[in-house]
Amino acid sequence: xxxxxxxxxxxxxxxxxxxxxxxxxxxxxxxxxxxxxxxxxxxxxxxxxxxx
Amino acid sequence: xxxxxxxxxxxxxxxxxxxxxxxxxxxxxxxxxxxxxxxxxxxxxxxxxxxxxxxxxxxxxxxxxxxxxxxxxxxxxxxxxxxxxxxxxxxxxxxxxxxxxxxxxxxxxxxxxxxxxxxxxxxxxxxxxxxxxxxxxxxxxxxxxxxxxxxxxxxxxxxxxxxxxxxxxxxxxxxxxxxxxxxxxxxxxxx
Numbered sequence: 679x680x681x682x683x684x685x686x687x688x689x690x691x692x693x694x695x696x697x698x699x700x701x702x703x704x705x706x707x708x709x710x711x712x713x714x715x716x717x718x719x720x721x722x723x724x725x726x727x728x729x730x
Numbered sequence: 731x732x733x734x735x736x737x738x739x740x741x742x743x744x745x746x747x748x749x750x751x752x753x754x755x756x757x758x759x760x761x762x763x764x765x766x767x768x769x770x771x772x773x774x775x776x777x778x779x780x781x782x783x784x785x786x787x788x789x790x791x792x793x794x795x796x797x798x799x800x801x802x803x804x805x806x807x808x809x810x811x812x813x814x815x816x817x818x819x820x821x822x823x824x825x826x827x828x829x830x831x832x833x834x835x836x837x838x839x840x841x842x843x844x845x846x847x848x849x850x851x852x853x854x855x856x857x858x859x860x861x862x863x864x865x866x867x868x869x870x871x872x873x874x875x876x877x878x879x880x881x882x883x884x885x886x887x888x889x890x891x892x893x894x895x896x897x898x899x900x901x902x903x904x905x906x907x908x909x910x911x912x913x914x915x916x917x918x919x920x921x
Contacts, residue, residue, distance in 0.1 A: 679792045679793055679794075679795075680792060680794075680795060681792060681793045681794030681795060681895070682793065682794075693794075693843065693844065693895060696794055696895075701796060701855075702792075702794055702795040702796060703795060703796045703797070703891075704791065704792065704795050704796070704797040704798065705798050706789075706797060706798040706799075706800050706818065707798075707816075707817075711792050711795045711797075714796070
């Protein structure tokens with residue numbers, strides 16, 4: 679799962695971050711989960727390879 | 731005084747006019763309606779959109795992801811403005827102020843740490859519903875939201891998203907035979 683992959687990649691990320699600077703989304707259109715918003719002040723947005 | 735248009739059984743349609751600038755409509759005797767001197771669209775039941783749709787079967791979702799709730803079963807949709815087949819969105823074609831209500835029910839096989847529900851407008855979160863944190867239970871929990879919001883009557887659309895956060899296990903938005911997770915809206919007044 680995307681949420682768990684990100685938490686594994688960046689263990690320092692908190693649930694609060696997912697409520698404030700990171701938004702994961704699924705539009706129920708068959709395309710799956712994706713990062714809609716990544717505004718974390720210090721951590722770079724994960725690449726597709728890192729999330730694969 | 732007023733100019734009055736009256737419909738009666740005895741006389742059919744009659745009218746009386748004066749120069750007051752006030753218009754009244756009468757049906758029979760003593761049932762007067764004064765047409766207000768405002769600019770707007772007269773609303774009757776036929777042109778006031780209202781819909782109610784619910785999640786027809788349990789929806790599996792990922793933890794920590796805002797997921798559109800697939801309210802795919804309509805109870806009513808007076809203006810055919812709700813898409814229950816593909817996008818699960820409400821696109822009213824009458825500009826005005828709409829009241830929305832939504833409820834999300836979730837469950838997981840392990841402990842749930844958070845449940846939330848959000849009304850989206852034009853693809854982005856717009857009004858947050860209730861959150862529950864640290865539920866420490868596997869049973870179903872419900873969160874609700876309601877909001878009065880403006881729609882332009884052309885392009886604005888509304889969707890219902892929910893999120894459940896857990897550390898493991900399978901997450902589901904639950905249907906509950908239509909009573910658990912649902913999305914409703916109606917025109918409260920025109921613009």
